[in-house]
Amino acid sequence: MKIVGIVGSNADFSYNHQLLNFIAKQYKQLVEIEVLDIKDVPMFNQSDDQTDSAPIQHLNEKITEADGVIIATPEYNHSIPSALQSVIEWLSFKIHPLDGKPVMIVGASYDVQGSSRSQLHLRQILDAPGVNAVVMPGNEFLLGEVHKAFDEEGDLKDAETAKFLESCIKKFIRFINVVNVLNAPEGMKDLSSAEDLYATGSIDTTIQGIDMMADDWVEQAAEATGAVDGDTYVKLDRGILTVNQLNHFLNSMPAELTYADSNNQFLYYNHHLDAEEMFASRRPEQVGYPLAECHPKQAFSGVSWVIQQLRKGKQDVVKTHVPTHGPDKFVVHNYQAIRDEEGNYLGINEYVQDIKPIIDWYLEQTGQQLTGGDVDAVSGATSKVDTVSGATVKG
Template identity: 60%
Template structure:
């Protein structure tokens, strides 16, 4: 289970951050907790819409991809800090990632009340239209006198406090399970699999369906080639070196852009020898042209989930390649430097040789259970995917 811990303070020193860090290390066997800092997110200003900024989009994706959220809030003037309130404003302005998301509230304070009034206020905010979180009822973890609560290693000193926190966290895990049964799947926008629109990198006036799309596009845009150097994120390579590098990678790599146009695959084998059977004449096609119509709803489900930020990656074993192989199709969302969706990187590989190599080198064995060539206990596919898819406070205090 994956949870997101939201530090409700933008202070450099915060007992609420310490509490989340304690939960993160102490309950690693119960869930995977990722801690998110709000201190770099600018204050909410409707006149300067930053909904599409990297920071807010990144937070949106992390909330979407988590099973639940733990918010650790200080108490400032009997309420939540301005920074936390501002973040919740961003998350209910044009985007609503907390809608129907299970949330648990915890909090530390210097005094005996342990953020009780702030927690009550936060519950009201989380219940507001536009936020719509499912806040766990009847369980408050209020840590008062926080300065004395932690030892030098960041652990909670009091045994009863540790026990109560553990009980509350176990209840939250069960609460997430119950809440997930009540939640209706969020409808995602329909994907244009025929790429009828355009994006900034679309090459205009070249027929996407043409067998020689690549040659026509080259003639149109005059791309660099050969020994011409290309500046990359961390390195400089020639076009020839980039091609050689991509062909040498022992994966089948396919790139579909944000307009759902199939633009590239690393052509290192003939079509008949490939798991996905890519053909040179398919490059340039809308992704819909690369699949039979019966698979469209599954292709749309994968792309819509990646585009929306509901998930960053979909993994799907495909059993049709024989019992001597375990072929996995991986679909990863790509983003530009501004955090905007940039397309799908599909990479396909047979992982059985990797597993065999590992077992041989370590002397370990696979034991127990039966082989299921279609699904995996560690696999989480959202939404459902069918096997046919081959697509592409003050400075002196911590709060």
């Protein structure tokens, strides 16, 4: 899990910076935290769009890739600093990286208030439809008289305060998982038990008697079935290719392809990239695993939901976009049902693509443009047109 910590002040020296450094250091066993400054971000001006400038894009990228954001704010004049306000205005104008993002607020101040009023303002600001962050309720961490709070190593002197902060950070990690469930399609119910994700059953094609978790499952299964390889010809509908030709053909597809059968066993992927280079990383030894071993537990409900959609014929393909690769990639995971001539469900063809090059090429060829920043998720008493008077411009 990756979290970014944003320092809410542009001052040369900031106790809130110190607080975030302490959090990053103290709780690194729990979570990886990168602390980001906002010093270089220009003042927001809707008449002078600088969304594409390096400091704003840097924040956009880091926030998009992160699982959650911690903002540490001082208090200036009973509110948050203009520098932080300006950053949020940029991040709600043409781009919206905080949309749906779990956010935790902390704050430190020189006086006893500990940024109490500015934290409330920040909550209200983050709730605006153009921002639409998901702010963790409760767990308010206020650090008053901060000039007395840290020792020379930059550690919080008071053990009780550090303990409370740790409980807030732990809550936030759980909160991130809860928000992920909220953002999942129809994630209200836990559907993990709807599918046999451990592939305990078998189907006609299941290769029996081999440990699914074995690193050399493919080699063992090939031996057990007498599978052909190399220059041996295979007859297909419709054509004849050697196994080598078939491999090169599949590896040349402009997508990461994965086959999981109707028994929820991972049987194949077009292996021509290292795991680190893939959008959805796969390692050679994972082939043969049941799907439960390919996903973290908190994803089981979502995985089961997708398989049920395909197995029951409710959808032929389920698509999901995965923004964590950064704003310069539009990564889409497609889960396509594989069916036989009678329509029986055989498994999933998962293909993962970055569709941005395709979109860019098409726009360039046709001279069309994308209109961005359109927030439809306006809720409550705020009419859509009010979003315009917020820092959002409609496409």
